[in-house]
Amino acid sequence: MRGRRRSGRVLLYVALTLGAIPTLLPFAWLVRSALMSDEQMFAAPPEWIPRPFLWSNFGEALTAQPFGLYLVNTVVIAVVCVLGTVLTCTVAAFAFARLRWRGRNVVFALLLSGVMLPYAVTIIPTFVMWQELGALDTFLPLTVPAWFAGAGGGVFNVFLLRQFFLTIPYELDEAAYIDGASPWRVYWTIVLPLSRPAIVVVTIFTFIGTWNDFLGPLLYLQDEDKYTLSLGLASFQSVFITQWGYLMAASAAVIAPIVALFFFLQRYFIEGVTLTGIKN
């Protein structure tokens, strides 16, 4: 029995390792290519260790196009989106979770019906709208929707936050109301401070969603000075189509901040993904 259990353990780690190899291999390929000279990259049989480590690939790739500027643009858009999403989604979630008003459930059900809507259905009229407003080639089409409770798929955040708010004891609100507090005060001083974990989750996923978005910037940004990292990388790819060292260095540079963020906030990441799956 014990021997069987031990061999089972060994099998488990063998299986995990076999799964980890194909999972990590593309990363190894990315890093090795980012640090390699072209001659070595095209050698047969393929080599895995760069000789020498060509760190200059990074410098050259990241200055061939203004990636620093793309980074600033991306961060600006992401921060504005996160602020808007967190503020308006928590306010709405508060209305749906902690206040009783006529029509509440109907409105909430209506809003939720928008979650499943394919984004493709709305892009054309939304594009036309921003065009009519003369807002093409600005950050407005990418950021303003976030200030309306995330609009579209962002409604999911309202749902998540509402679920979280429902777990906070209502007696806290009641005590504050007896002391003459307004709903806004209750929201700001009681519910919000107690909802840190849920807010962190919404922050992370909004940030990553904005960071990764490609179609939005592709539709709305034309001036190269306004490009985001995703858009910049796509245009970089079409220019340096066979410069694999540069391409991989630039890709690695776009990937690294998100991976770093993950290592700092790992717990929240996993909790967040889990939350989205289980609450359904």
Place this chain on the structure above:
Amino acid sequence: MRRLETRWGWLMALPAILGFAIFTVGPMLASFAFSLTDWQIGGSPSFTGLDNYAELAGDELFWKSLSVTTYYTLGAVPLTLIVSFAVAMLLNQRARGLAIWRTIFYLPTLVPAIANVVLWIWIFNPDFGLLNSLLREAGLPTSQWVHSERLAVPSLIVMSTWGFGNTMVIFLAGLQGVPRHLYEAVSIDGGGPWRRFWHVTLPMMTPTIFYNLVVGVVGTFQVFNQAYVMTEGGPNHATLFYVYYLFRKAFTESEMGYASALAWVLFMIIMVVTFLLFRNARRWVYYEMAGAR
């Protein structure tokens, strides 16, 4: 208090309600109205009734994009479900260093979409890419991957499976939520691992499987980036994904009316598919205390 609550309730929900009206309902209705017109960007729309829809029925590329997308969904969704479920099962065996393993398998999910595409262009490269280099080393025949009409979609399916981390984490959470006493009950009855899996794990996991299935189908139906950056719909329309075709019609050929009809057809398809999935779910998804709600 009542009146106060009502006033504040509407006020605080207002941004969400406005957002829903401006960015969801409005565009949806507008998109339907557009779909009934012939309209180039810059020109003015002229009402043509259901002409766009009639034209769709005879549009070979429309059918092609539909079949390509369906093919992709039918491959990518089950494969991702199986791989992520299997890995989640392994991780749930109380493996030592769980956090490290979980991180390893989650890592690909973190790669931003476009960086992911650029990386895989290089992996698929027929001359010096990772896959063919490995195959050549092993003395196996190489392949053209995304550059081959036959293998383009399967290649993209493999690529999408690499990002199974999100699905896996959700499965893992589901597995950890299966009550232990159920397993003990099967063990007391003399059931082995297979029976525990078949009679406890699988039935208890059906709601999680169902959730991942729906999210997966809706997501893969809207795949776009790979076609735009990697394959441009080729070779020979082999990767002409639906949303990519729609994008091309709308923003390259500026056929706004026709593209809107495409958008509405996609909307209908997704609605019907989700409806069928939900209706079918009653047969196999097990909800504990389903009667209590």
